Amino acid sequence: MAGYYGDRWSGCKGVGVRADAVRNREAILRATEELLEAHGAEHVSLDRVAAAAGVGKGTVFRRFGSRTGLFQELLAERAAALGKAVQAAGSPLGPGAPPLDRLLAFVDELAELAERNLALFAAHERACAEDKYRDPTYLRWHAHVSALIAEARPGMDAGFAAHALLGSFDADLARHVMADGGVARLKSSVRGLVRALLT
Amino acid sequence: MAGYYGDRWSGCKGVGVRADAVRNREAILRATEELLEAHGAEHVSLDRVAAAAGVGKGTVFRRFGSRTGLFQELLAERAAALGKAVQAAGSPLGPGAPPLDRLLAFVDELAELAERNLALFAAHERACAEDKYRDPTYLRWHAHVSALIAEARPGMDAGFAAHALLGSFDADLARHVMADGGVARLKSSVRGLVRALLT
């Protein structure tokens, strides 16, 4: 996520930025991950996060603004690699490949991201319940998917279809589907959707 | 929603059921509607509902079990008519018509239901955030959509596609779409999806 928010926080120090601030920021992020993994999305309160990070609650809010902000940044961090892959030419993901292939590759990656970060996805969803369409990561994904759909099927309401397609990665739906068939099932189901949409 | 839950509450008195209980139940339901309409989903706490209904908080919980239960019943009530229409022959909605037509008609109805009950949809979603796949009304819709998809496209993961399609009526998405184009836009976008899926 480095740089997505344009602030001075990106894991690296800058001029006038205190070392403890950087350290704490990282500690909070890591503690959140661990709690998420260990106890599931519903049991990660900011009090717990602060305690686990060895930090006061105030610090969590100063760094991330709100529960929402925390999970948004965590997701951005986890999604950074995918973001770059999408812009790099050479793979089916990147520019140059035909839209259908790009979209198929993209949803495959998303499925794997969802599998590896189910708890985070769930927490992020709850946290962004209000204006979920303002989350930077979601917006990037939506812009990308939307553009591919528009390219492949000019007639269709691409923006809408993109939202619907991304809805496939709703944490609860993903869990529900993966519970019976794992990522493979999720991937193949979503690919089915994509094919039906773009063919 | 009369009868969906098999309990003695259906708006009508029964043997041994106190008149005040029936009255209060109705008062709570109506108060919830009004608050929803007036202040939006986020500002309807159960304290407010109780106050607006002229009833103690305990009564709300005794009647509906939880916040979730309250909104589930309210939605069930609002969706009852559609449920019956789907089972009655003679319209494009009911049995007899070809699956594509039935599905198109169904999503049209859903779109209108969503328009008329946006706040309720939103509240219901938040309230059912955990196990949203256990809500009776959603389950009925899913079973119906799923069956139609399976009938029209045997190869596809119908259950999954049905979830994805019903995702179109997510309150936030619906509001977002209707903000620019009204129900008409929502309807036509969803119809586009349906056609792409089943054709």
Next chain:
DNA sequence: ATAAAACCGGACCGATGGTCCGTATGATGG
């Protein structure tokens, strides 16, 4: 009329997200 069952209301509870401010700390210039 009376007793029992059903129901009522609202005080009460624990948890949560978020705020505030006196205090500690780390960066910086001399």
Next chain:
DNA sequence: CCATCATACGGACCATCGGTCCGGTTTTAT
């Protein structure tokens, strides 16, 4: 190395919320 001051820290504090509980009341049945 030290003084200074912006910056960050922490945790007490707050309002709100969903949910529980129980003493008191109302309704029904006998």
